[in-house]
Amino acid sequence: MSDTSFLTNGLTWHPQAYTWLLQEDYSNAIRFYEQAIDAEPDTKTYYWHLGLLLLLQGQEAEAQTTWLFGMSDGEPEQIDDWTAELIQVLQTEAARQELLHHHAFAWTIRQHIHEIDPGDLANMLRIVQHAIALETLTSEDLEALGVIEQLQAGQAIDGDATLLLDVLGGVLATLSPDPIALEFADACFDRLHEHESLMAVLLPAVIKLAFSMRQPLFAAHLLERYLHHDLEDVEVLGHLSTFYQNAGHYGEGIAAAQRRYDLTDDLPEKIFSSHLVLRGLMTAGGHWQKALKALQQHEQLLKALIAEPPIDIHPVRTTRLFTSTYFLPYFRDDLSQNRALQNQVMALCCNNVRTNAEANVAHYQQRNYSSRGSTAPRSLKIGYLSHCMGRHSVGWLARWLLQYHDRDRFQLYGYFINERQNDALYDWYISQFDTVWRRGVDGSNNTVELADRIAHDEIDILIDLDSITLDLNCEILSLKPAPIQVSWLGWDASGIPTVDYFIADPYVLPDWAQDYYPERIWRLPQTYIAVDGFEVGVPTLRRDQLQIPEDAIIYLSGQKGYKRHADTVRLQMKILAAVPKGYFLIKGLADEAVMKNFFIEIAEEEGVASDRLCFLSEVASEATHRANLGIADVVLDTFPYNGATTTLETLWMGIPLVTRVGDQFAARNSYTMMMNAGITEGIAWTDEEYVEWGIRLGKEPALRQQVAWKLRQSKHTSPLWNGKQFTREMENAYEQMWKIHTQ
Template sequence: MTWHPNIKELLKDKKIDPIILFYENQIETNPSELNNYWYLGLAYLLKENYEDCESIWLLPFLEIKENNEKIISKSFVKILEEEAERQEQLNELNISVFLIEKVLEINPSLLNIIKLFLLRFQNKTFCVEIIHEYKCLDFIKDSSNLSEGETTLILHFLDKLLDIPHQFTLDFVKVSYSKLVNNPEFQELFADKIGLMAEEKRFLIYGAKLLEITLEHQPKNLETISKIFFFYFLSRNYNQARLSAIKYQKYSSTFIEKVFASYQLLLNAIESGDWLNIQDDFLLYQENLNSLVKQQPEIQEKYIFTRLANIGKLLLYVKDELHKNRQSINGIGQLFQKQAHNYYSCPVHFSEKLKVARKLKIGYIGHTLRSHSVGLLSRWLIKNHDRTQFSIYTYFACQKNDHITEQFFINNVDQAYNSTNVVNDFITQIEKDEIDILVDLDSFTHNLTAMIMALKPAPIQVSWLGMDSNGIPNIDYFIADPYVLPDNADKYYQEKIWRLPHTYLGVNGFEIDVPNLNRKKLAIQEKAIVFLNVQSALKRNPHTIHLQMKIIKSVADSYLLIKGSGDDQLAQQLYLTIAQQEGVEQERIKFLEMTLTEATHRANIKIADVVLDTYPYNGATTTLETLWMEVPLVTRVGEQFAARNSYTFMMNAGITEGIAWSDEEYIEWGIKLGTDENLRKEVSWKLRQSKKTSPLWNGKQFTKEMEKAYQQMWKIYIQENS
């Protein structure tokens, strides 16, 4: 069935009135030919006369007998469907939508419902609510098997629908998943969309919910359970993350699965702030790491191997044991590198051009070269490089760029390379760029960067500025200074420790905004003594909190303010429990909300008389910010890198007041600075003066020292390879 041949030219020229006249004559001549009514109604529709269109279509139904209605409806629907398709081809989408909606009034079907949804996507009128309005879920449920046409259309629809993170999307996926679970095209689409929506666009809970649907069909799929765990964990939905970690542990059977299970459980507990309940989790984790290092097993599960380089980092937050921690971290780094070479075949051939006298090519790689602590601290090095001596390249590992990226890490370098998560692409690019020295700024914080460093795409590889060096044998040097590692640290590191003469980090200060916090808001009197701790839940080791509470108890009219990421309820439980154990009134402990900007956060530090540092993992960026704001700080110095950050920064700022070498000294310094106003003023004055002379606040001097180190590293390399 189609339009009459005599009017096809009129249709082409959009001359609608003659078409209407033609079909009116046809009806007058042959009133029993119902198709003429359908086409006359369509002609009125093309003229956007919806009222006459509907009236014409209604006439045949008023006159026919009931037993003929199905036959007539079938022919009517066929004509409407054909015209809807023709209008879609002409890009007259509103008309096409109207026609399919009319079809659904007469003969609702899954095929036409999905057609309508796709048309609404095309004309930008789709909203997820119509999924339930048209009851398409019932049609899918009632269908024993989807036809080929239905499957094709549903896949097209899912390609668009999955881009909308909504409960109704999840409802549709849940119902259709069982019908499509064995369809390879669907599985590929589903995996790609989770990658796009959860991993790239960071709709993490949505990604977790989608994956939970798949567990109804494969409840013991550990890779899926682990991915769900990390989606919830990264979205800071710690309760759901813990449930996933427990489920993963329950179904773990192999040794490496049990190792990974203990890591997930402890990671979630520490980062959420559930420190009061970590003892058993930590002992199991520590025992598993020791066995892992000793056994050096082959790892078949790629999803575990890709995260392997980072699983030792939790040791740094719990115990300050340089020798034992490095032994585990080095062993894991060795295993990770071996596995990396088993998984990836991308041999790198260093060009002979490297040995020719020329500008050194320095590459910086990381996922935080943006408005993040690493980006904000490393930008001064990038900015101050001597471009007559060095060519600078940046490699962004799965990061979202921002104004800091643009200003310092793109506009300020010779070449910036942005990719997603393809290891071989990075290796190829770094080799093509003929990088001489590749500097890792991620350390334990990103799997992709660790993988690239393990495959060694540059002749010299350096670890700088991360949590600590991660023990990968292909990393040649770890940047330190005279203070941040003890003198005997060399024997514990896989990497060679390269000590700069003053500090392993120099910056040109920080941007400061107007504070939005004051004592009146917190109901604290002006004469009271305010202690402040600004650290994430990861660093809130209960042992140090006990020391802090002893200080609060000993300093009259003092308060402790706490700010940082983690689960708010667990943070309050942690601090208030320890406060009660130490005999400190709960009213003296106050919890601060997160600030909107870093500049405001820094300005708010001035509310404190004294900042109390964490241990065994010190502050780093927060310590620098505290010193820049000229606020005294108490730190406990330990053995490991993470326990000596504040120590090196304070020494380079020219102050020793507040540096404690034992728990007792930590308490003593806290009490002394809390009770001696003149001492606090003296420390603040020293910090103010240090901005004029300290290497800590001299980004240019620091850059020269790093450049000298690079040149010396290169000289050693040439001598060893000539």
């Protein structure tokens, strides 16, 4: 920047004084203007510059006095002209300080401009901008400034909308979920709803709010305000549906998804909208007939896609299709049909992703191929990819593998898809890796760039913990940035052709299951998961508080709404009908009113009084949840999608479990965990056996005590509770996979 770049319109600094200004030698510049005023008291620009220099030196009162003194002898018209000159001087210096990123000086100068001209909206926005940069902005400051009122009044902004967009993003990141951020955003939408860059600011902000900051309802309210200006924005409606559902406002979420479905004729987008409708119905729970109808429609769309796949699907639409088969195993235990449909959809998506990133794919292929003939490195580079490494079921289970990893044999790389705030377990995971990448913090949100990072890190084996629960992981795996890619833990295998292995065990997926998977099923010797245990807090449930007699038999089922299959609930009610002293505690995220009606209707059909059902609220911590399991005499598992983390927690607490075993992975989780804990009591292979075991465990206290004793003893001997041994088996699998690859 030249010394004269801010000298304009005769409002010039003396060259020597300006040199001192640039050198931040304010004392000499102040003495110069004091002498100049003594010599030429009628030259008003000297007062403006002197006051500014005093302001830069932190003497605000003296600066204001100097400016007032300079105007004291003026007539009204003169004062108006002098005020405009002063503002110009201050604006010019504020702009210079902004180029230097001196936010504190720029904020101070603009505060004085605001006092002189409180209606300058662009100046107000820059004050907010600097306060955000200084991390000092509060809701009280924003309200006192009056910027929202000026925006609502239609006050003009000098320049284009870039400033307003920048401030909007900053306010949402800084003040959300304070209601004033919503009010500010609404005022901005009035001015920006047709601006092409608005979505580039709004969508990342609401996604961070909904997921990283765990404020999905506030994010939904923001999008509702935007939709007042564009009722048919299908992109916004998709996010709105997800946020509402995640916030427990299921009706609004389903309605938004249905609106999206009705507004689009594009088949991939139709499928995504249909998936959102299905997601809302299943997450709410209890909408069983509506969900069955939605599933039928959804499968018809998927089959149409497979029958005549579009030639060129947009990359964003392709990514969304990865999760489109998610709910199939929740409806039926049909390994052949479910896997066939899923594998075909995954192959279609994978091919499209690779076609759209041919250069990247070729680069990764070259690196992967070149590693085949290499000797085993001193230590394998293992990358873990997930959005669940924190307070999440996957996070509670995978931590033992990280804790016991042999750091001499393996270098560990963590790729965190989501940033998690106020999550101690997330912070622990961050500390466990030799190298960490966090989406939106240490890198771009672009999946291709993350794939590039994985390839650049020369990862030997990439472990995906999420399967199709996260579409972004599926896109990354389709690009195949690592020579060996493995799915483990988060769900059933994805069916993506570029995934080499799926970690299982002899119980959860026997030999005959391989026919249904494109991945090679890698069976660990005993169990595909093991933990050293769980933190257990202080229970908050008591029988007397729930008005349950001391001699009652308490059954419990704690699962989310989408695991509540009507046929299984009917079996549970048959158990309750046969155990007169039985009570049923029902827990899990769902639409409370709908879920109650769902259970009560089936109970009454089976002759069970509704006062024997008790619906429990969620508790603040996982440790308290586990402690509260102790109130149960028997836990009844779900089918065709069993519990996983909930099953492990039940067994750890020493509580008998009744589970129904099927063919698919999701219907065999509890089975493998019980077998690896040395328990066969409660394992049912038919609906009739499920009911029989439920009745026996309810009526036979000696049998319950026997199971509880076995579970207690298993903590000293069972592979299910031996995280160190499990880690050694996983590490041996990694080394064998690498050996196969290099040979």
